Amino acid sequence: MIRVDRGPKPEALEAIRKAEVKRLAAIVRRGRPQATDFGNEYNVVRSALWRAQRRKCCYCERRIDRAYNDVEHFRPKTRAYRGQDRPTHGYWWLAWTWENLLFACPLCNRRYKRSKFPLARDSRILPARHNPPGPERALLIDPAGEEDPIDHIQFVPFRQVGKKKRWIPVARGGSRRGKKTIRVLKLDRPALVTYYGDHVSGLVSHHVKVIREAIRAGDGCAAAKAWRTALRKLFHPRQAFKALSYDVLDHHFPLMIRQQLCLDLYRP
Ligand SMILES: [Zn+2]
Structure with a gap:
């Protein structure tokens, strides 16, 4: 959300x-x-x-x-x-x-x-x-309220033995309202979890790979460029599951790495 x-x-x-x-x-x-x-x-x-x-x-x-x-x-x-x-x-x-x-x-x-x-x-x-x-x-x-739903709901990776990695929404920092909202709307319903997985494997993973390769090659300029491209595509106004993309990027490129490389992860 x-x-x-x-x-x-x-x-x-x-x-x-x-x-x-x-x-x-x-x-x-x-x-x-x-x-x-x-x-x-x-x-x-x-x-x-x-x-x-x-x-x-x-x-x-x-x-x-x-x-x-x-x-x-x-x-x-x-x-x-x-x-x-x-x-x-x-x-x-x-x-x-x-x-x-x-x-x-x-x-x-x-x-x-x-x-x-x-x-x-x-x-x-x-x-x-x-x-x-x-x-x-x-x-x-309230998605149109004063607060940012991202402050309350976080997507985290979840892997069961022998199964593909999945992304599921949980209450960020134990937020009671995040927990209640996920439960009432069933934001972790199996059909949505499948859509989340498809979004990550079909779109986000590609950008993660390009950024990671640039970082490994020690090319800060290419990493910054790949990062900007990723945000432009993943946070495009019409793009689905932007909150999920935000957390996938945060998971693969934690704040410490982003600070070292001057990569800004703004809220979608
Ligand atoms: Zn819906």
């Missing part, structure tokens, strides 16, 4: 938000809203989000198609499962709020995250009609 910059709010959204929040408020006065009460007017931002996220899922960083994927509500609109014995009402008033909308693949959205929105044990709950985060301390990392 990497940071997402949504860019400016699409103009059409504000009028829709005002009308829809008013409509939902009337439903909420009568009882709990159902999923079907929300309609699909929020889909007006589908293309804007897809472009802003460079055609990738906000959670798993896979490249996705615009047509078959979902506008995702970071704070779930109908029900929100916040943890044991917590109220489960959804954040209905945020269903058309730009800052709550993301674009996700159906596996991340519908199969894994669904209505889960775990909060820290001592967190209060955001009061209705308030803007987030307020007093709420979410455990899920």
